[in-house]
Structures are given as structure tokens and as C-alpha cells.
Amino acid sequence: MEISVTVNGQLYQRDVEPRLLLVHFLRDELGLTGTHWGCDTSNCGTCVVWLDHVPVKSCTVLAVMADGHRVRTVEGLADAAGLDAVQQGFMECHGLQCGFCTPGMMMTARWLIDHNPEPSEEDIREAVSGQLCRCTGYENIVRSVMWAAAHDTGRGAEPIAERAGADTSREVQA
Amino acid sequence: MTTAEEHKTPMGYGRMHRKEDPRFIRGHGTYVDDVTLPGMLYGAVLRSPYAHARIVSIDTSAAEAHPKVRAVLTGQTLEGLNLAWMPTLSQDVQAVLATDKVRFQGQEVAFVVAEDRYSARDALELIDVEYEPLTPVIDARRALDEDAPVIRDDVEGRTNNHIFDWESGDKTRTDEVFAGADVVAKQDVLYPRVHPAPMETCGTVADMDAVTGKLTVYTTSQAPHAHRTIYALVAGLPEHKIRIVSPDLGGGFGNKVGIYPGYVCAVVGSIVTGKPVKWIEDRSENLMSTSFARDYHMRGEIAATSEGKILGIRVNVIADHGAFNGTAQPTKFPAGFFSVFTGSYDIEAAHCAVTGVYTNKAPGGVAYACSFRITEAVYFVERLVDVLAYDLGVDPAELRMRNLLRPEQFPYQSKTGWEYDSGDYPRALEMALDMAHYDDLRAEQARRRESNDPNLMGIGVAFFTEAVGAGPRKHMDILGLGMADGAELRVHPTGKAVLRLSCQSQGQGHETTFAQIVAEELGISPDDIDVVHGDTDQTPFGLGTYGSRSTPVSGAATAVVARRVRERARIVASAMLEVGPQDLEWEKGRWFVKGDPEAGKSIQDIAMAAHSSLELPEGVEGHLDASCVYNPPNLTYPFGAYICVVDVDSGTGQVKVRDFVAVDDCGVRINPMIVEGQVHGGLADGVGMALMQVMAFDEDGNHLGGSFMDYLLPTSLECPSWRLGETVTPSPHHPIGAKGIGESATVGSPAAVVNAVLDALKPYGVRHADMPLTPAAVWRAMQGNPLRTDLAIT
Numbered sequence: 016m017e018i019s020v021t022v023n024g025q026l027y028q029r030d031v032e033p034r035l036l037l038v039h040f041l042r043d044e045l046g047l048t049g050t051h052w053g054c055d056t057s058n059c060g061t062c063v064v065w066l067d068h069v070p071v072k073s074c075t076v077l078a079v080m081a082d083g084h085r086v087r088t089v090e091g092l093a094d095a096a097g098l099d100a101v102q103q104g105f106m107e108c109h110g111l112q113c114g115f116c117t118p119g120m121m122m123t124a125r126w127l128i129d130h131n132p133e134p135s136e137e138d139i140r141e142a143v144s145g146q147l148c149r150c151t152g153y154e155n156i157v158r159s160v161m162w163a164a165a166h167d168t169g170r171g172a173e174p175i176a177e178r179a180g181a182d183t184s185r186e187v188q189a
Numbered sequence: 190m191t192t193a194e195e196h197k198t199p200m201g202y203g204r205m206h207r208k209e210d211p212r213f214i215r216g217h218g219t220y221v222d223d224v225t226l227p228g229m230l231y232g233a234v235l236r237s238p239y240a241h242a243r244i245v246s247i248d249t250s251a252a253e254a255h256p257k258v259r260a261v262l263t264g265q266t267l268e269g270l271n272l273a274w275m276p277t278l279s280q281d282v283q284a285v286l287a288t289d290k291v292r293f294q295g296q297e298v299a300f301v302v303a304e305d306r307y308s309a310r311d312a313l314e315l316i317d318v319e320y321e322p323l324t325p326v327i328d329a330r331r332a333l334d335e336d337a338p339v340i341r342d343d344v345e346g347r348t349n350n351h352i353f354d355w356e357s358g359d360k361t362r363t364d365e366v367f368a369g370a371d372v373v374a375k376q377d378v379l380y381p382r383v384h385p386a387p388m389e390t391c392g393t394v395a396d397m398d399a400v401t402g403k404l405t406v407y408t409t410s411q412a413p414h415a416h417r418t419i420y421a422l423v424a425g426l427p428e429h430k431i432r433i434v435s436p437d438l439g440g441g442f443g444n445k446v447g448i449y450p451g452y453v454c455a456v457v458g459s460i461v462t463g464k465p466v467k468w469i470e471d472r473s474e475n476l477m478s479t480s481f482a483r484d485y486h487m488r489g490e491i492a493a494t495s496e497g498k499i500l501g502i503r504v505n506v507i508a509d510h511g512a513f514n515g516t517a518q519p520t521k522f523p524a525g526f527f528s529v530f531t532g533s534y535d536i537e538a539a540h541c542a543v544t545g546v547y548t549n550k551a552p553g554g555v556a557y558a559c560s561f562r563i564t565e566a567v568y569f570v571e572r573l574v575d576v577l578a579y580d581l582g583v584d585p586a587e588l589r590m591r592n593l594l595r596p597e598q599f600p601y602q603s604k605t606g607w608e609y610d611s612g613d614y615p616r617a618l619e620m621a622l623d624m625a626h627y628d629d630l631r632a633e634q635a636r637r638r639e640s641n642d643p644n645l646m647g648i649g650v651a652f653f654t655e656a657v658g659a660g661p662r663k664h665m666d667i668l669g670l671g672m673a674d675g676a677e678l679r680v681h682p683t684g685k686a687v688l689r690l691s692c693q694s695q696g697q698g699h700e701t702t703f704a705q706i707v708a709e710e711l712g713i714s715p716d717d718i719d720v721v722h723g724d725t726d727q728t729p730f731g732l733g734t735y736g737s738r739s740t741p742v743s744g745a746a747t748a749v750v751a752r753r754v755r756e757r758a759r760i761v762a763s764a765m766l767e768v769g770p771q772d773l774e775w776e777k778g779r780w781f782v783k784g785d786p787e788a789g790k791s792i793q794d795i796a797m798a799a800h801s802s803l804e805l806p807e808g809v810e811g812h813l814d815a816s817c818v819y820n821p822p823n824l825t826y827p828f829g830a831y832i833c834v835v836d837v838d839s840g841t842g843q844v845k846v847r848d849f850v851a852v853d854d855c856g857v858r859i860n861p862m863i864v865e866g867q868v869h870g871g872l873a874d875g876v877g878m879a880l881m882q883v884m885a886f887d888e889d890g891n892h893l894g895g896s897f898m899d900y901l902l903p904t905s906l907e908c909p910s911w912r913l914g915e916t917v918t919p920s921p922h923h924p925i926g927a928k929g930i931g932e933s934a935t936v937g938s939p940a941a942v943v944n945a946v947l948d949a950l951k952p953y954g955v956r957h958a959d960m961p962l963t964p965a966a967v968w969r970a971m972q973g974n975p976l977r978t979d980l981a982i983t
Contacts (some may be wrong), residue, residue: 032307039306049216050221051439053388055470058897061388089216102214106206109862112870113696114213115388115439117219140905149388149440149626150696152869153905 023091024049030077040078041088048117049089053147058082060146063119064088072145089118092125096133100163101125107144110159112150126178127170134164152170162171201709203695208700208715218437221392222469224407229394230259232455232468233309235299236478237291240549240890241325241338244287244298251315252301257308258770259462259488262300262315262454262553265290274343274945275423275453278446278667279523281352281514282343283552285450291320294722294892295477295552302452302466303558317660325549325890326350328980329486329509331545338464340512352514352545356968357528358503363540366501370492374577376404379959380548381979382478382484382564382849382884384894385557386902391440391479394454399463403430408452409445410435410723412733414691415670417725418694422668424456433722435637441695442935443556446517446735449481473895479519481550482557483885484509484979485527485565491573497583499536501591504569506543508554509771514545515552517735518561519665519672525555525562526656528605530850532570533614533828534592538603549890558935560873561736567653571940571956575650575947579739579956584631586622590615593652600921607656609826609921610928612854618652620914621830621852630834645837645948651832653937656824658741659732667732674738676727676746678754684793684798686711686718688750691731693723696905696929698741698863703747705859706925707763710751711792712778729816737827737929739918740859746819748924750898753815758795759883760808765790765798825920825928828834830855831872831941837949842967844880844946846907851938854915856928865913868934872911875938877903879946883961887981 019028024046024138029044041047041064051072062073065087066080068086094098104110111117120143127134127142134142139160140153148156210787249261264286267273273549274282287298299316303309310601324338331337332350341347367373394407404426410416413433421428423457438445443741458466470479492500508524510516524543531539555561568799574592578585584925593614594601601609622628627648634646662671675716677689688707704718721727731743755775762780763770766788781789790798799805800815834848851868858864881901894900919926939960946962947955950970958970966976 020619023884024735034483036309043306045223047216048220049218051220052222055392055440056472056896056898059388059472067493089214093215095546105214106210109207109866111210111213112698112866113388113438113440114209114218117213117600118216119270121214122291136910144904144906146906147902149386149902150870151866152871152873152911153908154869154911157905157910 016079018079021083021085022060023087035078036074036144037076037078037081042070045087045088051115051118053115054151058147061116061119063122063146065122065126070123080133085150089121092121099125100167101128102168104163105157108155108159110155115146116146120148120156124163127160128164128167132164132167135159195536195946199352201619202705202715204860205701205715206705207698208962209698219407219538220389220437220439220723221394221407224394224436226396226465229467230302230304230458230462231306231309232458232466233301233313234451234454234474236474237287237294237296237298240294241292241323241340243290247299248317248568248817249299249979253298255303255308255315255620256314257304258301258312259304260285260302260458262457267457270457272424272453275448276675277513277515277552278517279514283515285349285453289343292536293549294890295449295474302457302458302462311973321475325891327548327757327886327888328509329484329546329548332548339378342924344434350547352510352547352861353521353523356541357542358540359538360540360898363379363501363571365505365537367490367503370500371495372493373490374580375490376573376576376957378487378489378569378572380483380485382481383557383882384481384884384900385442386476386827386900387440387442387444387744389704390470390472391445391449393452393455394465394467394635395459396465397456397459403432403436404456405432406456407434407436410437411441411445411693411695411735413693413723413725413832415450415629415667415732418670423453433725435477435693438693438695442558443482443735444480445695446556447515449479453891465855472897476884476893477895477896478551478902480553481490482554482556482559483565485911487569489569489573489772489799491577493577497581497588499534501538502570502573503538503540506532506541508543509547509548509550510545510554510868511552512547513549513552517667518553518555519659519667521664522561526560526568527564529603529607529656530566530570531603531605532567533594534596534606535598536604545888548579550886558874558941560655560936562934564654564936567936568940571651571653571944574954575944586627589652590618593618598943608611608823609654610823610920611921612826613916613918614652614828615830616856617852617916618830621832621850622914624849624852624912624914625832625834627832630708643839643894645839645949647835647945647947648685648834649941649943649945649948651831651937651940651944655737655927655929655933656826657737657932658821658825659677659736659738660821661823662820670732670733673818673820674731674742674746674751675818676743676816677729678750680813682756682776682797684713684717684796686713687717688720688747689728690720690722690743691729692734692739695734697739697867702863703858706744706747707751710748711755713792732861737931741825741923741929742819742821742925743928745821746817750815750817753811753817757809757813757815758792760794760806761799761813762790763846764803778940807896822922825856825923825932827853827911827928827930829933831937833941833945835949837946837967842964842971844967845877846909846942848912850912850914852916853930853932853933854916854918855930855933856920856923857899857919857926858917859927864930867930868913869911871932871934872938873903873908875942876907879939879960879962880907880963881963883978885979894983901912939962
């Protein structure tokens with residue numbers, strides 16, 4: 016099937032198998048290997064990306080479902096001017112060790128701060144509870160997101176008008 | 190260089206940001222599945238649905254006819270290449286692809302190479318295998334029964350499932366001590382089968398260059414040099430034509446020590462097709478076929494006086510090694526370092542006897558941050574001490590304090606032959622008790638018990654001693670390779686340095702920590718030091734990263750090689766300053782003339798001079814570069830005191846970890862931020878194993894933990910906010926006084942959590958229950974009918 020997907024602001028047109036998973040589309044077709052794959056059952060969340068501003072597990076989304084939509088991955092967090100506060104926070108607070116779950120964690124964290132600029136520890140734990148980390152015991156991930164919220168410049172944030180709830184993007188998953 | 194906070198440690202550069210992070214936070218890490226080579230093909234493994242079955246026939250013709258399939262390998266194909274079986278790390282052999290029988294569910298039966306990932310998977314379904322099911326051996330405790338089917342009938346003359354018997358300690362003396370003791374507490378303790386489950390599964394990209402004969406293997410390896418040698422031995426390939434590249438690893442925890450059949454198949458696939466072949470296992474393959482951990486069935490006894498002075502400990506162990514003896518531990522230690530089971534206590538005698546058995550389960554045993562079975566040993570002794578406290582009616586913290594080794598006893602010769610290098614145990618336990626407000630907790634617990642609070646409260650105490658940093662090589666080898674590690678340090682003319690190491694990071698931050706050691710020793714900025722690792726063509730030989738070896742062995746090698754560079758710099762400086770080397774004194778970053786601090790040369794100036802036309806005195810031919818192999822004189826012995834507080838819902842059996850205090854002593858901390866991160870991760874492991882994680886089997890040998898739907902790992906919601914404390918007791922024999930830390934928390938924390946839950950259940954008369962303490966297991970224990978957690982039988 017011919018699909019057109021805007022990933023990190025760039026339009027890609029590809030002919031893909033209907034069964035191709037979004038995670039494999041991003042990694043194998045587009046070479047965006049920052050998004051990782053870690054399980055087959057939607058449990059680990061290392062593959063989290065945004066589909067029209069909503070974090071999704073890209074191992075459970077078909078590439079064809081992203082046709083005509085926008086996807087944002089870890090490669091789209093920083094811009095030419097520098098790192099997003101979430102990326103800086105993970106570095107400041109040692110929120111990563113092996114780095115494998117990190118892109119997914121950061122994508123969720125960015126979404127959380129966009130919707131809850133002053134998250135509590137409980138808010139953060141709840142937000143990342145669908146994602147697994149085997150290295151950090153979550154402690155420094157929580158601290159990293161706290162740091163990011165406190166130092167957020169809004170650089171990596173989505174414009175409010177485009178956020179989930181402000182448009183119909185949730186229907187994409189239906 | 191930037192620092193997270195101004196917190197100088199003895200190592201000087203303290204909590205500097207990790208040098209690895211800039212690539213990881215941008216999604217620019219390179220893990221094995223990120224490696225793509227021109228013309229690359231994809232492999233997939235067909236696995237056995239049966240735990241034990243004879244292979245009657247395999248028909249691959251339909252798969253071979255698939256338009257995108259390039260090759261199909263079976264055991265028969267590999268037999269033709271003499272590769273159907275490969276050596277394990279424990280002097281056994283393991284089937285690469287099954288020829289005669291399958292011996293565990295998930296065993297490798299065939300390998301397809303196709304043009305893309307999905308086609309390779311499609312083709313697996315086209316392979317027709319006819320099996321004749323056999324009775325499986327699932328219960329390790331029944332593996333040696335007379336009528337148990339013989340699993341390893343590939344070995345001629347084998348009539349049972351016995352692998353080894355191994356003993357440690359003095360049985361006669363121990364029996365005497367037990368005979369004279371006031372109190373003997375007995376307890377069977379199971380450490381069930383678990384899996385390290387790093388977020389990245391195992392995989393390989395094998396690339397055989399048919400023209401040069403050079404094989405490059407990008408692979409998930411914690412021990413790239415050992416892998417190279419093993420590939421040379423297995424495949425008969427010349428070792429200089431093999432290059433192992435272990436790029437960024439998405440966690441390891443012991444899962445990436447061994448060589449798995451899929452790796453070998455990818456290599457053969459590349460040889461057969463002439464193209465690079467990528468094989469990445471899926472999560473179920475990872476959980477069902479690669480290195481599991483533990484599966485120790487321990488029958489223990491502890492002897493004491495009526496006042497609570499521990500006199501002796503003895504234990505008999507049935508060790509379930511699965512269908513092939515594939516554990517990774519030093520040759521002379523078939524039960525790993527389990528014999529440190531005397532723990533942190535001053536006792537008179539101890540003895541253990543371990544029997545290894547085959548079962549119809551995946552091979553392995555030593556993995557998951559276990560420090561070569563010290564996880565089992567620590568959990569065992571800490572459970573037994575709590576059982577003794579229960580029987581004596583003594584507070585478990587008090588009982589430990591009475592029996593801990595005292596600082597003046599170090600170096601301590603244990604009753605099972607270990608020399609503990611240094612420690613101040615009471616100080617660590619006191620700190621943990623203070624941090625936890627232990628007395629207040631006990632008072633709260635008493636109040637709640639008094640009022641029949643249905644929300645039960647439990648306080649668990651655990652103290653552990655680890656032995657990490659194997660060798661020395663004279664005592665410790667793996668497949669004949671002595672356990673030592675190399676380091677090479679080059680200093681460029683402008684004073685920038687490159688450190689090359691034989692160990693490999695799986696997330697521990699080696700590029701940062703080891704740069705910090707060089708920086709400390711030479712006085713140059715960590716920003717000016719690159720650490721190269723994970724590529725056998727670029728690094729010196731060494732045994733790699735597992736058993737918390739990196740800092741004890743490679744960290745020592747780094748300090749030694751940096752000091753060698755410093756001594757070479759001294760000679761060059763003496764020529765520059767026209768004085769004798771003995772007239773020079775070192776301060777960080779420069780040599781100067783004794784008594785004349787103004788007359789000195791910086792390490793950067795010296796590096797340039799060493800490459801210049803300056804005439805150099807004897808002892809330096811030119812440049813400052815040095816290398817070393819570090820053969821550790823002894824292991825290092827980190828230790829710690831952990832306290833866990835839980836609430837248990839008496840109506841549902843649900844456990845909630847409310848607080849966790851961990852006081853760790855790993856000697857000198859190089860980067861405390863990284864050390865604390867290592868501890869955090871291990872504590873989460875402890876919560877997971879104690880409460881959630883288990884790989885159980887049903888009577889047919891079906892694996893009941895084959896996905897993350899069933900093998901439950903702790904999330905952010907099960908983990909509390911960890912509270913850490915530290916004491917520092919340097920290792921006397923390590924060049925910078927450091928000890929290993931990577932596995933301490935995984936080793937120490939399960940006992941603290943389990944002890945806490947059982948403390949909560951004390952009013953129900955529960956003395957012991959096995960991990961994992963799921964709501965069902967807790968409920969059953971409260972009913973006086975504890976679960977056998979490793980088998981799906983009731």
C-alpha cells in the first residue's frame with residue numbers, strides 16, 4: 016500500500032505491506048533507529064512514539080494506520096537550537112543507563128509535561144507505568160522528568176492547539 | 190566537562206555527566222539491531238513446541254521454495270559442517286540445531302535465512318517437523334529418580350540426569366557443631382527460575398567476507414574477546430580472522446555472556462549465502478531459550494546457642510541446570526561462588542553440597558546479576574537467619590548485629606575458604622536502622638497488630654557480603670581462559686588520551702567511569718579521554734563484564750596503566766628539566782623538581798616532548814603509551830545493609846513496598862551518581878523477584894513465563910522511591926580502593942523484601958514461603974498451605 020506519513024515534520028511516501036508495524040517502518044524503512052523494539056505484547060513501551068500528539072506503542076500500530084498522520088520520534092525532540100528539556104533532564108539526573116528504554120520514556124515525559132506542566136512524582140510514575148526500565152529502578156527517571164518540568168523552555172513542546180484533546184487525533188486509534 | 194552537582198569524591202571528578210548520554214538521548218545509540226549492512230539478509234529460528242520429543246523427520250522443502258528464502262539450515266545441515274553441537278561454558282555440549290531430540294520447549298530446530306524479517310518468519314511456518322513426544326523431566330527434585338527419563342542420551346552410556354556433585358566446607362566439623370548446638374532451625378528454601386530480561390533481546394549480524402576470509406560478528410556480548418576465542422574453537426576459524434563487535438548493549442545482566450545457537454546459525458547463514466545475516470530474537474525466544482538464572486532448591490539448617498550466637502550452617506542443594514549444562518562460571522566452581530553462603534557472620538563451621546541435574550528446561554543458571562550464584566547464597570543465609578530469629582523470638586536486626594563479623598576480623602578467612610578483604614559491617618547496619626527509624630517502625634507494627642489492622646505491616650532486614658571481580662587467574666578461568674583483563678592507554682602528542690579496554694558496558698557507563706580513573710591518575714580532563722571497548726580488533730584481550738568484574742579488574746587495569754604512563758612521563762620530564770627522575774615529584778597533571786615547584790612540566794607538555802626530537806634517556810623509546818594485564822590478587826567484597834517496609838492487604842494478599850533503605854559499601858566510589866544508579870536498578874530487581882517474577886512450568890514442560898504478559902517485571906508503580914546510604918571501606922588490594930557494585934542490590938534486596946512480607950505474616954504463624962510472593966502465594970501462605978511456585982501444580 017502507498018502511504019504518506021509525516022515524521023518529525025518531514026513527509027515520507029512509501030509502498031509498504033499492510034502488515035508492516037509502525038516500529039519497523041520507522042526503523043527499517045526510514046532508518047530512524049532511535050525508536051526501539053523490546054517485546055511483542057505492548058508491555059515494555061520501548062517503542063513509544065507520538066501519533067498525532069498521542070503517545071502510542073509503535074509495535075502495536077500498523078504503518079498504514081499512520082497514513083496521512085504525523086509521527087514524532089526521539090529524533091524529533093531536539094531542534095537546531097538545542098536539546099529539549101526532557102533530554103537535558105535525563106542527562107542531568109542520570110535517568111538512563113543502557114539507553115534502550117530512554118527514547119520511549121522521553122516521548123511519554125514530553126507528552127506529560129505538555130499536558131501537566133507541574134507533574135507530581137505520582138503523576139510521573141503513573142505516566143510511565145506502561146513502560147519498563149531494567150536499569151534505573153525508575154528513581155532517576157522520575158527525577159529527570161521533574162527536572163525537565165522545572166526547566167522547561169517549551170522548546171520541544173507541541174503547540175497547544177495541536178495537542179490531544181484539542182483535535183480529533185485520538186480517533187486515529189479507534 | 191560538566192558536573193551534575195559540586196560533589197567532589199576521593200576520585201576527584203565525582204558526579205560528572207555521562208559521556209555516553211549525548212548519543213542516547215538523541216536516539217543515536219547503535220544497538221545490534223541498528224546495524225544494517227549492504228545486501229543483508231534476515232534469519233529466524235524454528236523452535237520446538239515440546240519439552241522432550243524425538244525428531245522423526247523435518248521437511249524444509251516448502252520453506253526452501255518460498256521466493257524470498259535464501260537458505261534453510263537444520264541439524265542435519267550443521268552435522269555436515271561438524272557444527273550441530275557446540276561447547277558450553279561448563280564443559281558440556283549444547284545442540285545448535287537439534288538432530289536427535291528436542292530437550293526443552295523453545296529449543297532451536299531449524300534456521301531460515303530470507304530477504305526480509307517478515308518473510309523469514311513466514312517461512313518458519315512452512316517447515317514441517319514430525320515429533321514423537323517423550324515424557325519430560327520438569328521437577329528438579331525428581332530428576333534423579335530411578336524411573337526418570339534420561340534427557341542426555343546423546344552421551345553414550347549415560348543412564349541418569351546427574352551432572353555433578355560439589356562440596357565446600359568441613360562436613361565433620363560442621364556436624365560436630367550441630368550436634369552440640371542448643372538450637373537447630375531447618376528450612377527448605379527455593380530460589381526459583383528467573384530471567385534477566387534486558388530491554389534489548391539478544392541478536393547478531395554476522396558478516397563473512399568470502400574474499401578475505403574475515404568474519405565480523407556484531408553481537409550482543411558482555412565478553413567479546415571470550416566470544417572470539419570460542420568462535421575460533423567452535424567453527425575452526427582462524428582467530429585473527431574473527432572480529433567481534435559488541436556495540437551499545439541495551440542491558441545485559443548476565444543474559445549476554447553466553448553464545449546462543451542463533452548466533453552460530455547467523456554465522457553459518459552468512460557463510461552459506463555469502464551475505465551478511467541479521468538475527469534478532471523476539472521476546473518469547475529471549476525468555477524461553479536464553480540464559481535463565483537461579484533454580485536452586487536448598488535444604489538448609491542453621492545451628493545456634495539459645496542466646497542467638499550462630500554456630501554453623503549447612504545446606505544441600507539441588508541445582509536445576511536445564512537440558513544442557515550451560516552455566517557460565519569459573520571452571521573450578523560448578524556451583525559458582527555459592528560457598529559464600531556463610532554470609533556476613535562469624536560462625537564456627539559450615540558445609541554445603543550441591544548436586545547439579547538435567548531437566549527438560551532451557552540451559553543456563555548463572556545470569557541476572559547474580560555474581561556467580563551469590564544471589565542464591567545471600568538469599569539462603571538471610572532467610573535462614575530470619576527463620577532462626579522467628580524460632581528464638583529475637584528481633585532479626587538484633588540477631589544480625591550479634592553475629593556480624595567485626596571490623597578487626599578483616600581480612601577474614603571464611604569457613605568455606607574465602608578471604609574477605611575489608612569491611613565494617615556493624616556501622617552499615619546501624620546506619621540502615623537509623624535511616625529506616627527502625628525502632629519507630631517496630632512500635633508502629635506493634636500498635637497495628639494490637640488493633641488487628643487488616644493492613645499488615647512487615648519490616649525486613651537483610652545484610653549481604655559479595656565476592657566480585659574474578660580471578661585471580663590461577664584459581665579462576667572460563668573454558669581455560671584465565672580471568673584477567675587488559676588495558677592500553679595511548680597519550681597523543683597534544684596530551685589527549687585513548688583508553689582501550691577488554692571489558693564491555695551494558696549500560697554501566699564505562700566510557701565515563703574509566704575516563705575518570707585516567708583523569709584522576711594523570712590529571713587530564715575526562716573530556717580529553719576516549720574509552721574504546723567492545724571491538725576485539727581495537728582492544729586488548731580480557732574476559733569481559735559480568736560478576737561485577739569491570740571496576741575490580743578493568744578499573745584496576747586502568748589505574749595501573751595510567752600509572753605506567755605517569756612513570757614514563759617522569760623519565761621524559763627528567764630529560765626536559767635536566768634532572769634525575771628521582772628528583773621529580775608528581776602532583777596531579779605535572780612533574781616538578783622537588784623543592785622547586787615552579788620548575789615543572791605538565792603532562793601535556795611532556796606528551797609533546799615524548800613525541801619530539803628531544804633526546805630521551807634510557808627507559809623511554811618515545812611516546813608515553815603503556816599497556817597492562819591486570820590479574821586480581823583477590824576478589825573484592827562489597828557489602829550492605831538493606832531494610833524493606835511493606836504493607837500487606839490481609840484480604841487479598843497484595844503486597845505494597847512502602848519504603849526501602851539501602852546502605853551500600855563498595856569501597857571508593859568513582860562516580861557516585863553512576864554507583865547510585867546501579868543500586869537503584871538492583872533494588873527494583875529485588876522487588877520484582879521477591880513479588881512478581883518467576884518462570885514456572887506445567888507438567889508437560891510448557892514454559893509459563895514466555896512473554897511479558899506472564900513474566901511480570903516491576904514497573905514504576907511497584908517500586909518505591911529508594912533511600913540510599915553509603916559507607917566507604919576501601920579494598921586494601923585494589924589500586925584505587927574500589928569494589929564492584931553492579932550486582933550488590935540484586936543480590937541483597939530479594940531477602941529484604943521477602944523477610945518483610947514474612948514478618949508481616951508472622952501473626953498467621955507463617956515462618957517461610959517461597960518467592961515470588963504474589964497475592965496468591967501470600968494468600969496460600971496465610972492459609973497454612975504454601976504454594977510450590979516453580980511448578981504449575983497444586
